[in-house]
Amino acid sequence: MKATFKVTFVMQKGKIKADGKAPIIARIIVNGEMAHFSTQQSVVPDHWDSKAGRTDGRTGEEKGINAILAQICAAAQRHYYDLQATGETITALKIKNKICSTEERAIKSTMELFDKFIKEYAEIVESNGYGKEALIRYKICKNRVQEFIHDELGVKDLPLDNITKRLLDRFYIWNRSTYKIGNNTAIHFMHKFSTVYKMAWDNGWVSGNPFHLLKLHKDKTERAYLSIDELERMANKEFSSERLERMRDIFLFCCYTGLSYIDVKTLTTDNLVRKPDGRLWIVTKRTKTEVPVHVPLLEIPLRLIEKYEPLRKGNLVFPVYSNQKSNDYLKEIAALCDIHKDITFHVARHTFATTITLDHGVPIESVSKMLGHTNVQTTQIYARITDRKINSDMAQLSMKIDPLADAFKFPDSEYRAKKDAQRSKELKKFAFENGVLVVPS
Numbered sequence: 001m002k003a004t005f006k007v008t009f010v011m012q013k014g015k016i017k018a019d020g021k022a023p024i025i026a027r028i029i030v031n032g033e034m035a036h037f038s039t040q041q042s043v044v045p046d047h048w049d050s051k052a053g054r055t056d057g058r059t060g061e062e063k064g065i066n067a068i069l070a071q072i073c074a075a076a077q078r079h080y081y082d083l084q085a086t087g088e089t090i091t092a093l094k095i096k097n098k099i100c101s102t103e104e105r106a107i108k109s110t111m112e113l114f115d116k117f118i119k120e121y122a123e124i125v126e127s128n129g130y131g132k133e134a135l136i137r138y139k140i141c142k143n144r145v146q147e148f149i150h151d152e153l154g155v156k157d158l159p160l161d162n163i164t165k166r167l168l169d170r171f172y173i174w175n176r177s178t179y180k181i182g183n184n185t186a187i188h189f190m191h192k193f194s195t196v197y198k199m200a201w202d203n204g205w206v207s208g209n210p211f212h213l214l215k216l217h218k219d220k221t222e223r224a225y226l227s228i229d230e231l232e233r234m235a236n237k238e239f240s241s242e243r244l245e246r247m248r249d250i251f252l253f254c255c256y257t258g259l260s261y262i263d264v265k266t267l268t269t270d271n272l273v274r275k276p277d278g279r280l281w282i283v284t285k286r287t288k289t290e291v292p293v294h295v296p297l298l299e300i301p302l303r304l305i306e307k308y309e310p311l312r313k314g315n316l317v318f319p320v321y322s323n324q325k326s327n328d329y330l331k332e333i334a335a336l337c338d339i340h341k342d343i344t345f346h347v348a349r350h351t352f353a354t355t356i357t358l359d360h361g362v363p364i365e366s367v368s369k370m371l372g373h374t375n376v377q378t379t380q381i382y383a384r385i386t387d388r389k390i391n392s393d394m395a396q397l398s399m400k401i402d403p404l405a406d407a408f409k410f411p412d413s414e415y416r417a418k419k420d421a422q423r424s425k426e427l428k429k430f431a432f433e434n435g436v437l438v439v440p441s
Helices: 060-086 092-100 110-128 132-153 165-179 183-202 228-236 242-255 261-265 299-307 323-336 347-360 364-371 376-382 387-407 413-434
Strands: 005-011 022-030 033-043 272-274 280-285 292-296
Touching (some): 033 060, 033 092, 110 132, 132 165, 132 183, 165 183, 228 242, 242 347, 292 364, 364 376
16 A cells, blocks of 8 residues: 655744744654654744744745755655655654664564663653653563563564564463453553554564554453442541551542542642632642643541641652552451442542542533543543432433423323322332332322
8 A cells, every 4th residue: 555645844832942933843644653853943933834834934044944844845755755666664753764864773673672662761751750650561561571472482582573463362362361360451461562563663673563453352341439428438437557547548538639649649738739719729740641630629638638747758748658558458448448349549539530529510521620631531431420410410300391291282181190000009019029118199
């Protein structure tokens, strides 16, 4: 198939320099995949034509910028046609590397590819300050792949060309059987492996991508959350152990704020901001994504903050245990509180989304913002509308709709009387069988 190819230029509005100009970046698109690089040019925002991808050319300097952009475009097209003529795999990254003269030695082995990917990803994490959890998962994935290659193939490393769909199927099965993990967890490892392999594909170090042949489907799972009754049970439980009491309090704080483990662990007094309305808010960014999070504090989390003021170390709001210890302690707490659910720290986030907010009528758009999601669809994965919320909504609807029944032409009164008697009989039977007291109307 012929590759689709396009070169465009974009002005970065959010990175205006001290001289009032914004940098211009080049964007190469091949088959929907993009690669970006700096053109080393900048322009006054008002002089940029975003549709044309050029400056307005008002000054001699701007005309010179347009000439440089045209040269970059011509160079990209030349490299594209050269690759097409040789029959090589054409990628946006490969064309970018040719323009920037940064072509690297071809990586040929699986472990070498992992090492290179992890090294570059670590540099991104260090410069941006987020993505540490993902970096850890890539390292775990590397260890799993290396262990699989050793156990199943009896070698320390494997040429990239030897990775086939059949081998990937074997890795999926080995991962599940060896580590006793579920389908969804195994698929997460496959996705991480696929992302690493894409580096080789983008750079043209391999001739094909066997991951494109895989058909993996995640199982639908019900995300656990606590009901109001379970929250009250946990809050009112007296623990003889100080560690369990502290763990309970921090978990409840997250149930009423939606913070994740890493976000409450790094929460500082600087993140507690008094807004003009007098209410105290959490104003922070998600450690995972750097997305802003603004959450007004309810009375329960306010009291928990006050409780742990004497135990503060530096400006950290809470003394938080390690993630592994936290999840171990939560299982103890669940057993002591007679809660028959697999409780992990992330359940607090689900509880905030479902029981605390959506179940009490908070619009999903507001919940999405407080959770630090960039779109509402992500919030819908965490939260589900409970029967209690549906019943409440329908009761309000009933008050508005039911009075309209008198305006409709229903069957005659004798027929309605028979149907009412039948419904009454069915209700009494249901009450008798289920031990429900029915109050006569």
